[in-house]
Amino acid sequence: xxxxxxxxxxxxxxxxxxxxxxxxxxxxxxxxxxxxxxxxxxxxxxxxxxxxxxxxxxxxxxxxxxxxxxxxxxxxxxxxxxxxxxxxxxxxxxxxxxxxxxxxxxxxxxxxxxxxxxxxxxxxxxxxxxxxxxxxxxxxxxxxxxxxxxxxxxxxxxxxxxxxxxxxxxxxxxxxxxxxxxxxxxxxxxxxxxxxxxxxxxxxxxxxxxxxxxxxxxxxxxxxxxxxxxxxxxxxxxxxxxxxxxxxxxxxxxxxxxxxxxxxxxxxxxxxxxxxxxxxxxxxxxxxxxxxxxxxxxxxxxxx
Ligand code: AKB
Numbered sequence: 401x402x403x404x405x406x407x408x409x410x411x412x413x414x415x416x417x418x419x420x421x422x423x424x425x426x427x428x429x430x431x432x433x434x435x436x437x438x439x440x441x442x443x444x445x446x447x448x449x450x451x452x453x454x455x456x457x458x459x460x461x462x463x464x465x466x467x468x469x470x471x472x473x474x475x476x477x478x479x480x481x482x483x484x485x486x487x488x489x490x491x492x493x494x495x496x497x498x499x500x501x502x503x504x505x506x507x508x509x510x511x512x513x514x515x516x517x518x519x520x521x522x523x524x525x526x527x528x529x530x531x532x533x534x535x536x537x538x539x540x541x542x543x544x545x546x547x548x549x550x551x552x553x554x555x556x557x558x559x560x561x562x563x564x565x566x567x568x569x570x571x572x573x574x575x576x577x578x579x580x581x582x583x584x585x586x587x588x589x590x591x592x593x594x595x596x597x598x599x600x601x602x603x604x605x606x607x608x609x610x611x612x613x614x615x616x617x618x619x620x621x622x623x624x625x626x627x628x629x630x631x632x633x634x635x636x637x638x639x640x641x642x643x644x645x646x647x648x649x650x651x652x653x654x655x656x657x658x659x660x661x662x663x664x665x666x667x668x669x670x671x672x673x674x675x676x677x678x679x680x681x682x683x684x685x686x687x688x689x690x691x692x693x694x695x696x697x698x699x700x701x702x703x704x
Contacts, residue, residue, distance in 0.1 A: 401425045401426070401462040401463050402425070402426045402428065402459070402460070402461045402462050402463070403420050403425045403426065403427050403428065403461060403462070403463045403464070403465060403617075404427075404428040404430060404455075404459060404461035404463070404464045404465070405417060405420070405427060405428070405429055405430065405464075405465045405467060406430050406431070406444065406446055406464070406465070406466045406467055406468040406493070407430075407431055407466075407467035407468030407469065407508075408427075408429035408430055408431045408441060408467070409429070409431035409432075409433045409435070409441060410431070410467060410468070410571060411564060411566060411568045411569070411570050411571060411606075412467050412508060412561075412564065412606070412609065412610065412613075413429070413431065413467050414566075414568045415566060415568065415606045415607070415609075415610045416465070416467070416610040416613055416614075417429055419610045419611065419613075419614050420465070420614060420617075423614055423618065425463075428442060428459055428461060429441040429442065430442045430443070430444035430455070431443070431444065431468070432444070432445055432446075432468070442455065442459075446468050446485065446489040446490075446492075446493060447484050447485055447488070447489045449489075449492050452489075452492060452493060452496050453496060456496045456497075456499075456500040456502075457500070460500065460501075461500075461502055462502065462503055462504070463502065463503060463504045463505070463506070463617065464493070464497050464502050464504075464505045464506070465505075465506040465507075465508075465613065465617065466490065466493055466505065466506065466507050466508065467508045468485065468489075469485060469486045469508065469534070469537075469538075470482045470485050470486060470534065470572060471534055471570075471571065471572040471573035471574075472510075472512050472532045472534040472535065472572075472573055472574045472665055473572050473573055473574050473576070473662065473665075474571075474572030474573075475532055475533045475534035475537075475572070476532055476533065476534075476661070476665075479533040482533045482534060482537060483533060483537055486533075486534065486537035486538065486541065487537040487540050487541060490507070490537075490541045490544070491541075491544060494544065494545070494548055494554065494556065497554070498548070498552055498554055503555060504555045504557070504617060504621075505545075505554070505555065505556045505557065506557050506558075506559065506613055506616065506617050507541060507542075507545060507556060507557065507558040507559070508558075508559065508561060508613075509538045509541065509542055509558045509559060509560045509561070509628055510534070510535070510538050510560055510561050511560055511561070511562050511563070511601070511602055511669050511670060511673065512530055512532055512534050512535035512538060512665075512669060513528045513530055513535050513538050513539040513542060513560065513628075514526070514527075514528055514529075514530065514535070514668075514669060514670050515527075515528065515529035515530050515531050515535070515668050516529070516531070516667070516668045517670065519670070520670065520671040520672060521670065521671065521672045521673065521674050522630075522670040522672075522673060522674065523630065523673075523674035523676070523677075524626055524628060524629065524630055524674075524677060528542075530668075531664070531665065531668040532665055532668075541558070542558050542627060542628040545557075545558050545627045545628065546627040546628070549627055555621055556627065557616050557617065557619075557624065557627075557629075558627055558628035558629070559612060559613060559616055559628070559629055559631060560628060560629065560630050560631065560673070561604065561609055561631070562575075562601070562602035562603050562604045562631070562632065562633065562635075562673065563575025563576075563578055563601055563602065563603045563604070564603075564604055564605075564606055564609050565578055565579055565582070565603060565604070565605055565606060565693060565697065566579070566605070566606035566697070567697060567700040567701050567704060568606075569583065574662055574665045574666055575601060575603065575666075577593040577594055577595055577638065578603060578638075578641055580593070581593060581638075581641055581642065581645060581652075581654055582645065582694075582697055582698065582701060583701060584654075585645050585649045585652035585653075585654065585698075586649065586698055586701040586702055588651075589653075590653035590654075590655070591653070591654055591655075592654075592655045592656065592657050593638055593654065593655070593656050593657075594657065594658065594659040594662045594663070595638055595656060595658055595659075595662065595663055595666055596638070596656060596658045596663065597637065597638050597639040597642075597656045598637050598638070598639065599637060599638045599658075599663070599666050599667070600635050600636065600637045600638075600671050601635065601666055601669050601670075601671070602632055602633070602634075602635045602669075602670065602671070602672055602673050603633065603634060603635065603636065603690075604631070604632070604633040604634075604686065604688075605633065605688040605692075605693040605696070605697070607687070607688065607696075608633055608686045608687055608688055609631075611687075612631050612678075612684060615682055615683065615684065616629065616678075616682055616684075619681070619682035619683075623681050623682060624681055624682065625677065625681055626677055626681070629675070629677055629678040629681070629682075629684075630673040630674060630675045630677070630678060631673070631675050631678050631684055631686070632672060632673040632674070632675040632686070633686035633688060633689070634686075634688075634689050634690050635671055635672045636690050638656055639656075640690065641654075641690070642654045644690050644691055644694040645694060645698070647691070647694065648694055648695060648698040649698065
């Protein structure tokens with residue numbers, strides 16, 4: 401299969417590209433950030449409808465995995481741009497895919513589609529009332545995917561990621577405090593996370609997340625009962641991340657000072673996700689828990 405990936409240079413894309421290649425597929429990496437040195441990537445501004453059309457006409461991908469987006473923290477700073485990138489451009493991309501006969505589309509959604517709720521564990525059936533422009537646009541794209549599946553039989557598969565942790569620096573999310581706790585501790589620097597110590601959100605280690613994308617993309621169409629799937633791994637508090645890091649780096653200097661606007665976003669997200677549909681429909685099963693992630697990630701970051 402020829403698989404076109406948008407946002408390929410981002411935090412998810414960097415780890416996803418090799419996995420899709422390992423499955424034996426040809427990958428076309430696209431991103432706003434063109435890699436001049438290796439020319440491995442095609443430059444693509446997904447808000448440029450003409451550029452998208454030209455690229456689809458030239459490359460004729462079989463599958464598309466759409467990752468390009470602005471995340472929650474950046475999104476609150478630039479809501480109009482976020483709407484244009486995350487929603488208008490996604491609709492255009494889905495339409496180009498349909499016109500050019502793309503057989504399967506993967507779409508990166510998020511826990512940010514949820515809003516404040518009394519439930520600590522939420523399923524796909526629970527209400528989505530997001531409090532960020534990022535969440536609003538991702539929820540709308542999921543709805544569009546559901547509509548296009550019904551109206552045009554277009555095979556669009558959405559996956560709701562928890563906060564994702566890897567050795568690649570994150571870009572503009574609110575869950576980024578977790579990444580920075582690791583990056584700064586390995587670098588020997590103090591870090592003050594912008595949340596309360598008891599803040600709890602769903603988190604996943606990147607190797608599990610990219611494997612989930614690959615497995616959802618490969619799953620037979622007939623086995624899928626949902627347009628959008630929750631996936632889940634573990635949900636530690638910020639304090640529990642600190643404790644786990646201290647086991648590997650006893651000198652880590654990690655403190656907490658809540659910043660209201662960011663705390664409000666974190667508090668609006670669920671504590672945990674019910675991912676039983678992903679488990680039964682396509683065999684989802686995470687491999688890393690908190691301490692296994694910490695051991696692996698600290699080792700990787702030390703090598704950098
Ligand atoms: C963010 O913090 O905006 C993202 C997410 C949870 O989707 N990492």
